[in-house]
Amino acid sequence: MSTRIDIEGQRFGKLKVLSFYKTKNTHAIWNVICDCGKKFMTSCNNLKRKNTTSCQSCGQKTHGLSKTSYHRKWENLRSNHKNNTCSEWYNFVTFKNDTYNTFKEGYRIKRKDINKIYSKENCYWNCRLGKNDYFQVKFE
Numbered sequence: 001m002s003t004r005i006d007i008e009g010q011r012f013g014k015l016k017v018l019s020f021y022k023t024k025n026t027h028a029i030w031n032v033i034c035d036c037g038k039k040f041m042t043s044c045n046n047l048k049r050k051n052t053t054s055c056q057s058c059g060q061k062t063h064g065l066s067k068t069s070y071h072r073k074w075e076n077l078r079s080n081h082k083n084n085t086c087s088e089w090y091n092f093v094t095f096k097n098d099t100y101n102t103f104k105e106g107y108r109i110k111r112k113d114i115n116k117i118y119s120k121e122n123c124y125w126n127c128r129l130g131k132n133d134y135f136q137v138k139f140e
């Protein structure tokens with residue numbers, strides 16, 4: 001018998017935990033409902049670490065960047081380099097905390113070592129000034 005933390009009925013941000021769904025790769029997955037009424041599933045870990053505190057559309061409203069080129073960079077990173085991105089950056093808010101301060105329009109995210117994953121430690125912004133003319137901006 002595995003011991004499962006019972007979080008039924010608990011609240012995490014905008015989310016209320018409805019019921020246990022199943023265990024997947026040792027992670028307990030729960031049915032939750034957002035204040036807006038949207039139901040979905042997320043892991044107990046995500047809730048406890050506050051990675052997930054609302055449904056996706058409510059989350060995007062709060063950070064206010066959902067239609068920007070910056071947000072699209074994150075979406076592209078997630079879809080094109082899904083297995084090559086650090087798990088912290090699966091969460092947009094964490095990605096934003098790490099990189100948004102130094103971002104300017106036109107910057108592209110690059111890896112220092114292409115054999116390593118996309119992460120705060122291994123990435124920088126790359127800005128193209130002209131043909132073969134680039135400069136690098138470190139995250140702060």
Ligand SMILES: [Zn+2]
Nearest residue numbers: 034036055058
């Ligand atoms: Zn919502």
